[in-house]
Amino acid sequence: MVSHRRTSQHAQTTLTGITVVSAALATAAAALSAPPAAADPAGHPSAGREAAAARVDSLYVEAERATEKYNGAQARTKELRHEVAALQDHTARAQERVNRMRGRLGALAAAQYRSGGIDPTVRLMLSERPDTYLEKAAALDRLGHSQAEELHGLRTAQRRLEQQRSETARKLTELEAGRRAVARHKRDVQRKLATARRLLNALPKRDRAAYDRASRSDGHREAAPDLRGAVPDSGRAAAAVAAVRAAVGRPYAWGSSGPSSFDCSGLTQWAYGRAGVSLPRTSQAQRGAGRTVPPGRMRPGDLVIYRSDASHVGMYVGNGQVVHAPHPGARVRYDPVGMMPISSVTRP
Template sequence: MASHRKPRQRPLSGGTVRTAATLALAGAATATAFEGTSQADPRPTPAQVEAQVDRLYEEAEAATERYNGAKEKADEAERALDGLRDETARKADQLNAARGALGSLAATQYRQGSLGTAVQLAMAADPQEYLSQASFISRAGDRNAAGISSVRRRLDEVGKLREQAAGRLADLRTQRDELAGRKAEIEGKLATAKRLLAKLTAEQRAAYEARSGVAAPAAAPQSAPPPPSDGSRAARAVAFAHGAIGKPYVWGSTGPGSFDCSGLTQAAWRSAGVSLPRTTYTQINAGRRVSRDQLAPGDLVFFYSGVTHVGLYIGNGQMIHAPRPGSTVRMAPIDSMPWAGASRPA
């Protein structure tokens, strides 16, 4: 019988030992690396949190101005659509009146035993198709021709108005889709900023809000000038801004109970009888550009490279502005943010 002995294991050679050791070390290093990546990221410092929050608020304000622009276009499209619908209704009434008159003429012809083209038109299921295919106007009597021509003209008018209304409706739907996207973008950034701020202690948040101008000031700046009282339009705009101090910032709002930055400046100048466009990037081109050393009360002052923030200059290096969510309308120095330019509404 064959024996069932285990085969003898040969000892590992030097090269094999080194290879095994290398693999073992590599495995240990890999395990260590995985253990390291499984650990939570280190808690951000207060300075890092503040920098991220500042960036998110700036991006949210830029998105707010894009939202304002899209809303302005949507409002314009809606007004145009309403006007087209009203005009279409008027033209349809005129068309019905013209067809009614033509029908009366057709009834008279029928009673007289003359079933003419007017009767055929009045009884047609599709008057437009009948008119486009017929070549009878020149053969019809003067009264028939005039009535048929009137109906044809009004059918064309109503058809064109309905086409225009359909185009405006498509524009409006596009603008509303853009509004929904902008709104989601803004709310997402603000929610992220709120979560980041929650990582700070109460003392750290208070210090950050004081540095960023979000916290309500204990008193008006010592150098803040009184509102001008010369009765000019600029003076009336500044007086309105003074009256808005303390009202909350709400993105997309133009008053009277709350404002965003361009909503405040638009409302202030509207109170003085001057119509400004809705957004920061259109307001900067709405008047005459002025340099920083030529500023006068009532001028619009703009900030950041994307021209995403605006305030109303009131003199002595101060402005009134609506800073950002969580804040209220207040005075602040114009050197508290990166300068972008200034303009003077006409």
């Protein structure tokens, strides 16, 4: 079972809290799903308690995965908005250039009209689509050198304008798809968190408080571990470690990248941002945002990527500890680096 919760230094108190909470969670899960007899036909209460606790933990993991998908879609739509704005600006400039070129050709046509008529080649230059005429070599033979240059320039400008319009339309379609993906992932996160909240809110007040203590979600800030002798790999890593340690105690909020609240990748992105280093928004992208190092050679400031799908990230701060934003309802905290399966370690 993958879980962000671990036994605290006050082992006896925490284990007692977990026992009380597990029993209450079993009751809550039974009320929300199936009768106790059906949930535990063999008559083993521990099986029901473990299943209920595992379900809450699983919901938090699923919600975090959906959060990282939301973060990725959100980051991509932001990029697309900038790209579309740039394309629209370039398209407007290209349209102005085409208009100026057509204006010069219009002046030439007016001069020819006053002198007795408009040359067919000038009519060609003023047409909306001169391409077909240009395909004929005979037409080029009838053009003067300067007129040919004007027409070639207009043809190139019009083609570029059409390409930019097509690219803008494609990016706008992609942007709309991205917006739908953001909304879909947001609903997914909200649905999973609502289910977890229903399970937890069904607990009696005393048992809910015990759960918060057991999962260290009650705002209690533990003493910082001894990190003396932990030397970061660089000055920027040292600055990032200082930032992430200063964030300990701030609440988890999905989709948030600080400074008052964070999700897992938002925390590491913010901390390295304080050090002047730009990291991608998602834990999956942060995995590739630097040099991969063996877990046995971790240094303070390294990003520790968890789970096979890279859906969680924390920052190693030394002496076997990471700082991370665990899950909704919890706060940024220290935990052992081996709290869950490590996928990889990245040194930005």
